Amino acid sequence: GSDMSTSINLAVIPGDGIGQEVVAQGLKVLTAVLPQDVKLETKEYDLGAQRWHRTGETLPDAELEALGHHDAILLGAIGDPSVPSGVLERGLLLKLRFAFDHYINLRPSKLFPNTATPLAGRPEIDFVVVREGTEGPYTGNGGSLRTGTPAEVATEVSINTAYGVERVVRDAYERANARPRKKLTLVHKNNVLVYAGHMWKNIFDKVGREYPEVTTDYLHVDAATIFFVTQPERFDVIVTDNLFGDILTDLAAAVTGGIGLAASGNINPTGAFPSMFEPVHGSAPDIAGTGKADPTATILSVALLLRHLGYEAQAVRIEEAVSADLAERDGTFRSTDAIGDALATRVAG
Amino acid sequence: GSDMSTSINLAVIPGDGIGQEVVAQGLKVLTAVLPQDVKLETKEYDLGAQRWHRTGETLPDAELEALGHHDAILLGAIGDPSVPSGVLERGLLLKLRFAFDHYINLRPSKLFPNTATPLAGRPEIDFVVVREGTEGPYTGNGGSLRTGTPAEVATEVSINTAYGVERVVRDAYERANARPRKKLTLVHKNNVLVYAGHMWKNIFDKVGREYPEVTTDYLHVDAATIFFVTQPERFDVIVTDNLFGDILTDLAAAVTGGIGLAASGNINPTGAFPSMFEPVHGSAPDIAGTGKADPTATILSVALLLRHLGYEAQAVRIEEAVSADLAERDGTFRSTDAIGDALATRVAG
Ligand SMILES: CC(C)[C@H](C(=O)O)[C@@H](O)C(=O)O
Ligand SMILES: CC(C)[C@H](C(=O)O)[C@@H](O)C(=O)O
Numbered sequence: 273g274s275d276m277s278t279s280i281n282l283a284v285i286p287g288d289g290i291g292q293e294v295v296a297q298g299l300k301v302l303t304a305v306l307p308q309d310v311k312l313e314t315k316e317y318d319l320g321a322q323r324w325h326r327t328g329e330t331l332p333d334a335e336l337e338a339l340g341h342h343d344a345i346l347l348g349a350i351g352d353p354s355v356p357s358g359v360l361e362r363g364l365l366l367k368l369r370f371a372f373d374h375y376i377n378l379r380p381s382k383l384f385p386n387t388a389t390p391l392a393g394r395p396e397i398d399f400v401v402v403r404e405g406t407e408g409p410y411t412g413n414g415g416s417l418r419t420g421t422p423a424e425v426a427t428e429v430s431i432n433t434a435y436g437v438e439r440v441v442r443d444a445y446e447r448a449n450a451r452p453r454k455k456l457t458l459v460h461k462n463n464v465l466v467y468a469g470h471m472w473k474n475i476f477d478k479v480g481r482e483y484p485e486v487t488t489d490y491l492h493v494d495a496a497t498i499f500f501v502t503q504p505e506r507f508d509v510i511v512t513d514n515l516f517g518d519i520l521t522d523l524a525a526a527v528t529g530g531i532g533l534a535a536s537g538n539i540n541p542t543g544a545f546p547s548m549f550e551p552v553h554g555s556a557p558d559i560a561g562t563g564k565a566d567p568t569a570t571i572l573s574v575a576l577l578l579r580h581l582g583y584e585a586q587a588v589r590i591e592e593a594v595s596a597d598l599a600e601r602d603g604t605f606r607s608t609d610a611i612g613d614a615l616a617t618r619v620a621g
Numbered sequence: 622g623s624d625m626s627t628s629i630n631l632a633v634i635p636g637d638g639i640g641q642e643v644v645a646q647g648l649k650v651l652t653a654v655l656p657q658d659v660k661l662e663t664k665e666y667d668l669g670a671q672r673w674h675r676t677g678e679t680l681p682d683a684e685l686e687a688l689g690h691h692d693a694i695l696l697g698a699i700g701d702p703s704v705p706s707g708v709l710e711r712g713l714l715l716k717l718r719f720a721f722d723h724y725i726n727l728r729p730s731k732l733f734p735n736t737a738t739p740l741a742g743r744p745e746i747d748f749v750v751v752r753e754g755t756e757g758p759y760t761g762n763g764g765s766l767r768t769g770t771p772a773e774v775a776t777e778v779s780i781n782t783a784y785g786v787e788r789v790v791r792d793a794y795e796r797a798n799a800r801p802r803k804k805l806t807l808v809h810k811n812n813v814l815v816y817a818g819h820m821w822k823n824i825f826d827k828v829g830r831e832y833p834e835v836t837t838d839y840l841h842v843d844a845a846t847i848f849f850v851t852q853p854e855r856f857d858v859i860v861t862d863n864l865f866g867d868i869l870t871d872l873a874a875a876v877t878g879g880i881g882l883a884a885s886g887n888i889n890p891t892g893a894f895p896s897m898f899e900p901v902h903g904s905a906p907d908i909a910g911t912g913k914a915d916p917t918a919t920i921l922s923v924a925l926l927l928r929h930l931g932y933e934a935q936a937v938r939i940e941e942a943v944s945a946d947l948a949e950r951d952g953t954f955r956s957t958d959a960i961g962d963a964l965a966t967r968v969a970g
Contacts, residue, residue, distance in 0.1 A: 351812070357822075358815040366813070390850045392741040409758075409779070409814060416816045420823065424783040426816040430758070434773040461864070463700070464715070465758060466707040467765045467775040473706075474769065494871035501739045501850060501875045515810070519868060522843035526850045 279311040280581060283342035283546065287320040288360075289555030290565035290608075291348025297567030297612025298346055298574045301593075304616040305578070305586045315342070319364055321352035321555075330363030336371055344577050345548040348570065349555035362412060369405050372545035374538035375436065376443050377403035377514070378576065379521040379552060383504075384598045387529030391501060397528050399507035402444040403517025405538055407436040408468075410514040432468040432513070437475045443541060444511035445483045455508035456480075457489040459496045459516055472513065496520060500527060525552055532566030533598075535573040539580060549577040563607035568594055571615055586619075593618035628660040629930060632691035632895065636669040637709075638904030639914035639957075640697025646916030646961030647695055647923045650942075653965040654927070654935045664691070668713055670701035670904075679712030685720055693926050694897040697919065698904035711761060718754050721894035723887035724785065725792050726752035726863070727925065728870040728901060732853075733947045736878030740850060746877050748856035751793040752866025754887055756785040757817075759863040781817040781862070786824045792890060793860035794832045804857035805829075806838040808845045808865055821862065845869060849876060874901055881915030882947075884922040888929060898926040912956035917943055920964055935968075942967035 284299065286292040299314065306312055317335060324330055339345060350365045369377075383389055383397035413429035441458075448456040458476045462469025473490065480488050491499065493516045499506055500523050512520060525534035534552035551569030559565055572594055579587035593615050606614070633648065635641040648663065655661055666684060673679055688694060699714045718726075732738055732746035762778035790807075797805035807825045811818025822839060829837050840848065842865045848855055849872050861869060874883035883901035900918030908914055924939035942964050955963070 357812045358819070361812040362815060390740050390742075392739060409777075412815075414779070414814075414816045416820060418783075419820075422783050422787070424820055426781045426820040428758075428779040428781075428814045428817045430763070430777040430779070432775045432777075434767075434771050438771070461867075463706045463710040464864075464867075465763075465777045466711060466761075467763045468777045470707070471765060471768075471773055471775040494867050497846065497868055497872040498875040498880065501872070502879075515813075518810075518813075518843050519846055523846040523850070523872070526847040530851075531847065 294570040347550035377405035381524040408514035638909040643919040696899040726754035730873040757863035
């Protein structure tokens, strides 16, 4: 994380669908929690489906450059059924993650008291997935030959470098070492994806020798999904590749009360580029504008943002406010705005 | 499937760990259910960890050739911690799936009455995953450069052909069309893996025009894992790629009462090569020899084997026996052997 400063120059990308609505609540809570003497400047970037429809642009160079000068980025959600699948994901969201070298995709999962889990018996869940963010099957490498014909061949290339794997593995060991249980699980599929899988495992073992207090464990991704629903309490910190992390964190969100609570940070720990914070959920166009979107995931992402910028006390205030708020929810409908107001009041109090 | 014949020439690969034990029960039930006039010949193949330790061989050409002359293969489980990860998986299990062009990896999921699911509320679950078996990230393409050094690069290449995708998609439509709900869901990640994902989606849509009665649906793999735990009843038939299918079917097994009940068939519907039937679970060396292994997954795999060979009535008898047996289980421990005996008695009765 960076040092605490007396001003935050934040880029805001509300994006599509409920993105607009949840980001507004995130900013409301951010404003409420910040000390008086911290100056918050925000600049909104008009990126996403509407911009693409209007101009054909996803993320022009000038805006990428401008975004790079902020302290951090708060993003709502990207994507709309009116845009061909992949255009905004690759051209905007992943472009940002790759351009700003967000090699840590941090996704904590916690089953808060009183939240609905589909799991019987309400196991204790409190783990964090450290998902690699700049390599693996997400690089966009691959192609298609004789596209659209019966002789088509399409490939996707997962690229993994020792450089990229070691830095995320090391970050995960640091996080595990700082937690009470000090346990780190590597998830991959090294019995099938032997080239990438063995490299991940070798680096995991090598770096592990520097962290003798951390207990380690390896699971194939298929087996990991089983434990997510039968024994989620066994996990503390998980480190995994970009695609496996994508899959596992949606499952983690589902078992910890739903995607409405799942926060994430796309982090570049070196500070060379701004880190970007966003809820794990998508733009949910079906409920956009209805006030049904739960802004909690975005508000918890704001907590991750504050922690990254050095405002630990404020991050904790938000997390405690969410916890207290969830404990009091009784199933009565509360609008996006009402949840945002309630949390803003709590953190200010 | 092939035509019903008056003899079955079965290859048996017990493999490692509990493989031996569960296969013995599978054969017991198979023998009990077959009509008197059907001659069952079995030949056991000594393949797996012990063979590899003894001879360094995983699957010699002569044995691959010999296996090809059987009507079908029954496999227990492959793998042992004493063998480096990938050696037996790639050299034996996947070699068989690829050599015999098992392009349909069929994995039904059903929540039987009275079985334990980790899901609260016991949703109705009865779907089948049609997992592609010969392409995707499982081809073994890829490599590693400067292996073991800080400059290592490791790749995994997912190869997808219109030929391979169309045949599995068509098979899935046929299966969906034959079921009461007639619903087919494609699972992929076409917002990120755009080359392979778009090819899958285009072929899925094209073939779908020949099945106007089948309702279709598309889900990204991450979203699919959410619905597996929050709304599994929404699924009927799922078609997906080799790796996504691997992950989803372990999760499916977990939510339907555990990996002890999950059956699978590696099927070549053309009959050009023998199809291979195996439980989804692994060799579980920790419980090998203790009598704790549940042979039900293998016995249900025998049902799939019988259905494939044209013995529909016998397949149904096994499935009904399992259903009845599970309904009467009261949590008292029953050994591998006792479960096999109970099911053999039921199907013979
Ligand atoms: C929208 C999509 C590109 C993205 C991903 O796959 O990373 C999303 O699923 C996520 O997890 O943030
Ligand atoms: C053992 C392994 C190679 C195999 C796979 O990945 O296909 C297993 O997980 C399965 O699902 O049959």
